[in-house]
Amino acid sequence: MNKIPVAVLAATGSVGQRFVQLLDHHPWFEVVALTGSERGHGKTYGEVCRWLLAEPMPDWAGKMPVLPSEAASLNGARLAFSALPADTARQVEPALAQAGICVCSNASAFRREPDVPLLIPEVNPEHARLVEVQRKRRGWSGWIATNPNCTSTGMTIALKALQDAFGLKRVFAVSMQALSGAGYPGVASLDIADNVVPFIGGEEEKVEWEPRKMLGKLEGEEVHLAEIGISAHTNRVAVTDGHLVCLTVELAQRATPEQAATVLAAFQAPPPVAELPSAARPVIQVREEENRPQPRLDRMTGRGMTTVVGRLRSDPLFDLRLVVLSHNTIRGAAGGSLLNAELMVRAGYLS
């Protein structure tokens, strides 16, 4: 099989680097273009990029030129992975989609658009169909599909399993988020050393809304938001990778912690999703220890794609309490976007 030519937009940033790393030796995709800001044009990726991952930069990437984020520069890429900041994404991604390029975007710019799927393949693969609506409405030959915010991702996967089994009414979420979620240079070391910052700009709004779209029903040409009330506190802590979320959940139908654990551990992606190259295996891992999940020990479970859940216990006010961990730059960003792309290919939307 010929590999599909793909581009990574804003490849020099921290999410962009993760895209490059995860695309190394990918069975379906071949990177043909890396883009970056203007001061890198004319130089190679190896010269421009301050590589921040422990895994070494792939040799092929180091030699590629840094290009502008324009359709004409993408060397025939049919798919573009976008790590663009939201404001740039708002301009660039529609232009690419109009030019026939399919965009899997990690940016928040279009997540709330009614005709743009906000996708987690294990949760709402059927929402992928929104790109048909999108193409029709906008007259694009390409499309834009988005993955959720890094904190929304893991909690939505856990909530999906609970929703399917018991129904969901209300959710309190308090996050402790990793430094890599803020990009690079991101959080100043003096702000976080011996400290916690109890605020992340714009984050609580995303965490309170995005799960409702993903857990909602696609009927006809639109998604009906799930009728779940969500309240969030979001915090930054001194952890390199891995977002931890404390959840307290009110269910539609009572369930014991043991029943919830069983349902979470048994949660499966629909068969075509489970066989995608980047699928999480398992989708959810339930830890029995009283003090897990922990970011340093559990974030790489399932190559960083598994959602790790623990501390299942009853709650004096609602029904259940649990703790959810998800790798924010893999599952919650580049890896999630890559899995979306695989789903779209498998579903036939890349033609």
Next chain:
Amino acid sequence: MNKIPVAVLAATGSVGQRFVQLLDHHPWFEVVALTGSERGHGKTYGEVCRWLLAEPMPDWAGKMPVLPSEAASLNGARLAFSALPADTARQVEPALAQAGICVCSNASAFRREPDVPLLIPEVNPEHARLVEVQRKRRGWSGWIATNPNCTSTGMTIALKALQDAFGLKRVFAVSMQALSGAGYPGVASLDIADNVVPFIGGEEEKVEWEPRKMLGKLEGEEVHLAEIGISAHTNRVAVTDGHLVCLTVELAQRATPEQAATVLAAFQAPPPVAELPSAARPVIQVREEENRPQPRLDRMTGRGMTTVVGRLRSDPLFDLRLVVLSHNTIRGAAGGSLLNAELMVRAGYLS
């Protein structure tokens, strides 16, 4: 005025050290005995104690002998500050009280006893009267008074202000707690470096119960627990000092964040409490910035006795959200216990 002779029990541990440091140059109290475990007996405090505070060990303390925690060894102390572990406290503290010594205890051993006051002077000074019940029932000439768990402390102070103004119904609390709360050696560095531990043994039970006793009403000889539902997640983070708590609160009577901020900032201790030497000045500080309070920047507010509150905002499910910070070894342990002692002296219970 002659100073009151006092002892510090378990003076070599991390809370014990804080007692020693806060009692240096105290206007009312003079330390006449420091106790520690058996292997320190016959040595000086300076020889035995691995001093962990940035403030230097007072010279007088370094030269004092380490004594057993027995009434006969306390050199005539009339008051004892207890930093004993709960299991030891269960034996030692009653023996001292029986021998006529008044014990201000940081241990959890007797907090739930109906005739033992669980005290925060700014919150429930009237509960001090329980020691009369205690003396009568138990036939003691001394007494035991306790201060709450370090995480309960700050949140109870903030909740008291809200309770007085609007009434309280339900509270969700998620803590991010400092390393010093676990004592020394306490948390292993390998457990917390680049990590969060989403579990602290026994902590959630304390946080869900203690505020209800302190916010309850003393009627006749007993305290009626406040009818407030509390649900907690407690977490350990890589911060040296300062416990941060995210609170989501359902009020009996609706209030805007602005009204709540006004009430919190205006909260005052009753007059005799406000004049005690270790009183918090102010009791509560409300920060306006979107990203405060923060442990490293705000924990020493009011010499570590002030409760710092911020991020007041409305909540989609309940009424209010806020973030509370309190210095766990000062306000939440030794400083709180010292303030209790000052209250008891002022209230005439030391005779």
Next chain:
Amino acid sequence: MNKIPVAVLAATGSVGQRFVQLLDHHPWFEVVALTGSERGHGKTYGEVCRWLLAEPMPDWAGKMPVLPSEAASLNGARLAFSALPADTARQVEPALAQAGICVCSNASAFRREPDVPLLIPEVNPEHARLVEVQRKRRGWSGWIATNPNCTSTGMTIALKALQDAFGLKRVFAVSMQALSGAGYPGVASLDIADNVVPFIGGEEEKVEWEPRKMLGKLEGEEVHLAEIGISAHTNRVAVTDGHLVCLTVELAQRATPEQAATVLAAFQAPPPVAELPSAARPVIQVREEENRPQPRLDRMTGRGMTTVVGRLRSDPLFDLRLVVLSHNTIRGAAGGSLLNAELMVRAGYLS
């Protein structure tokens, strides 16, 4: 006595904030101007400054306007404390000196100028006289005096005591430097979390040269650099404040670790220096424990002005090994500069 009106240049940065904090309630100086970059002009210091210290911003500072760093804007300040970056300092400081303002600068811009004193009052107060040469040569009515790099400072104080007693030949220095030394935002958290960065731009050159000027002899109109060979490795570690330096020293005349400890502990500033308001008390503290000094526990010794020395032991290759700790933003920056100003006032150079 009327207080001397002073300005703080670049008052919003991390060293500038330290100047403001240390000048609060200063017995000799009164701040009449705070300067900052252009986008702050027309606003107050309280509005512009992202205050990073645990000590609260003084009220008077919050209300002052942010001004340009020009002589005409300094409200009659006779002395200016400069926290300017080196390139700006190169333009601004001479302009001020020409306009009759005396500049105590923390910037590196003029440290190597032959007619500019590089001063540590306890080490080379007699070098202050260079400002006479400077004024004569340059025709200035004001002057510039500099304090050394934060890493050079503590080690030079320790080396001075050894030089006086035994003579110095060669020094190996390896530093582990705090985050605050890089200013704000400075070091990105992702660069230092779970990490050490074994490089600080331009630092080794300063550490290898500056001590030689300060330990050199002023003869006539110039300083003869001390004939000491210095070799440095400089590293950044995840510590908020306090630079630690491992020193291995070859002496001109052999000495045991005990003799060295005696000499270091006995080291005194010349009498007029010892009585300055910001003088270190003691100048050097020698710790006997095998594992001290440590940044978190020892950096605030002597209100952050004392140099703390420990681990004195013999060396298999040279003569002595020791570890030196110095608070980098107090002793090594704003506090050092302030002490220089006090020396200059006392020595009569402010008229």
Next chain:
Amino acid sequence: MNKIPVAVLAATGSVGQRFVQLLDHHPWFEVVALTGSERGHGKTYGEVCRWLLAEPMPDWAGKMPVLPSEAASLNGARLAFSALPADTARQVEPALAQAGICVCSNASAFRREPDVPLLIPEVNPEHARLVEVQRKRRGWSGWIATNPNCTSTGMTIALKALQDAFGLKRVFAVSMQALSGAGYPGVASLDIADNVVPFIGGEEEKVEWEPRKMLGKLEGEEVHLAEIGISAHTNRVAVTDGHLVCLTVELAQRATPEQAATVLAAFQAPPPVAELPSAARPVIQVREEENRPQPRLDRMTGRGMTTVVGRLRSDPLFDLRLVVLSHNTIRGAAGGSLLNAELMVRAGYLS
């Protein structure tokens, strides 16, 4: 080929866990026994072991019983990997060797014995022959071979390349060592948060002596220590894994940094060593960037077995300065010991 049955002694500790993880799917060895302290006997490894690695515990290990460290309990293991503490090793390891078991030990107990090889296969594989002397002298049918201290390891590999090319005279070494080097629970979090501890018990003595044995010549039945003077400062920093060492080196024959870089990058293990399953590939990696190596980014180079070197530059006092990084629990402990075992098997010493 039938796999060789092996045991891991003290398998529950942090180095023991690393042995278990590295032995998972090993092509030559099969684990038949895991030992631990008495309170674990009768339970499984999964029940007893507080697993600290991010890689999951192998299933086979979790089901194995925890056994005593005695020859009769090792289920026929012919080789034992020892992660025993030094004092226990002193008793247990000779008993096993006498009983015919070959011991590859990470303990320091026998490193200084004249007839015990202190081995790094890339450095001194010919020293392996000492086990013949050992067997003869002691009448053992098994033997003991040791790997060096974790800090000695990386620096000795780098020094070997320089010694071969230019000769070595004197070395200054200052380490910044990771938390995992102290085992578990090891360093208390309160000792290292926002801190550096400039002391590690017994470490400097090892770092100053062990490289001299490994870089020495085996003549007849004994090793002549290399005539190199080494002086060390050892420090603990807040890093999970990866020891960094700043080296300043006096060579017998002058060399430029470029010549040294060439020699280091070209350094090869002798052919049989290079083909061992756990061999470092490459042995040494030279980084060109001005700020590398860094523990977080570089410690897993070559699956944690490669020594990473950077910042090669000339020195004002000696000849060369460089920075060396080595993964302390892989290359510097379990991985090094495993590579030693592979060398011994290949050299025919396991029969």
